[in-house]
Amino acid sequence: MRGVIMHAPGDVRVEERPNPTILEPTDAIIRAAAVCICGSDLWPYRGIEELHGPTPMGHEYVGVVEEIGPDVRNVKVGDFVVGSFVASDNTCEICQAGYPSRCVHNVMMGSVGTQAELIRIPLADGTLVATPGVPDADLIPSLLAASDVLGTGWFAAVAAEAGPGKTVAVVGDGAVGLSAILAAKQLGADRIIAMSRHADRQALAREFGATDIVEERGDAGIARIKELTNGLGAHSVVEAVGTQESMEQAIGATRPGGHIGYVGVTHGVTLDGLGLFFAEVHLFGGPAPVRRFLPELIQLIWDRRIDPGRVFDLTLPLDEAAEGYRAMDERRATKVLLTV
Ligand SMILES: [Zn+2]
Secondary structure, rough: OOOEEEEEEEEEEEEOOOOOOOOOOOOOEEEEEEEEEHHHHHHHHHHOOOOOOOOOOOEEEEEEEEOOOOOOOOOOOOOEEEEEEEEEOOOOOHHHHOOOOHOOOOHHHOOOOOEEEEEOOOOHHHHHEEEOOOOHHHHHHHHHHHOOOOHHHHHHHHHHOOOOOOOEEOOOHHHHHHHHHHHHHHHHOEEEEEOOOOOOHHHHHHHHHOOOEEEHHHHHHHHHHHOOOOOOEEEEEEEOOOOHEEEEEEEEHHEEEEEEEEOOOOOOOOOOOHHHHHHHHEEEEOOHHHHHHHHHHHHHOOOOOOOHHHHHEEEEHHHHHHHHHHHHHHOOOEEEEEEE
C-alpha cells in the first residue's frame, strides 16, 4: 500500500509500505476514505520535534472496515467508521470517566501513521464509531474533521464552559480554534470573540459563529478583550496554539473565576506561579477526549447541522502529500485533506 513517510525535516515522501495485518484480536484494518495533515505534523517537519529515522505520519482518518480481529464486536466489515487520534478501550476507569485519550491502554494513532491507504486500528471496539450508513461524499470532510480538530475544538469549548450567557474568546485561528468557535456557537454562547489576523480565517470564524474579531495580540489583545467585556475579561477562553504567548494571552483575557480550555500542544510553556495565583482562573486542558464526543458530533454532521469540514481549504490526492505539507508549512493552507 501507499503511505506517507517523513525522512527528515522538510522531506516527506509517499512510498510503498507493507499492508497492515491484524496483530491483536481487538484490531481492525480500515481502508482510508480520507486522511489529513495536522498542525502538529509540522513540528517534526520544521525540525522542532526530533525524528527517529523514517517515520510513518498521520493520526486522523475515516474509512471503511476491511477486516476485524476475532474479538471485535462493535464494528463489522463494510462499516464506515470515524475514530479518534488516540485509540482507547472505552472500558477502563479513565475512559468511563470521560478521558479516553488518557485510556490506560491508549495507543497514539500517530505511532501507527494513518496517512496511508490501509490503517490498523488497535482496540477497534473502543476506538471506532460507525456512521449511520455510507456517507454522501460531501460529508466526508466533516466526518474527518471529527477525528481530531472538531473533537479537540469541542473539548476546548466544553473545558472553557462555553454556554448560554457566556462570552467566549478563542486564541488561535487554526483549524482547532475555528472548530472551537463552531462548538461554542452550538453550546449556546452569547458572544464569541475570535482572535485572528487573517482575512480568510476571520471570514470562516464569522461563518462558524464568531460575533467579534480581535486582531491585536499580547497585551494589546488582552486590553481589547477587556474593552469588549466591561473591563472584566471573557468568561470562557479557548487556547488553541500552545506557545508561551498564546497561553499568557489566554490567562490574561479570562476574568477572575473564568475558565480556560487549553488544547494547543504546549511547546516550551512555563507559567509564572504568582501571576497564575492572582489570575484566579480555572485552567483545564490536554489531549482532547475526542472519542467521548464522537457519537454526538457524527450525528450533528449526519443531520447537516454543522459543517466543520469547511476548515479544509486544500484537497490533494495522497500521492501529493509532500505538497500538502509544504502548503501548510508556508501557510498557504489552513488544513489539508488527502483523498485516498
Ligand atoms: Zn480506557
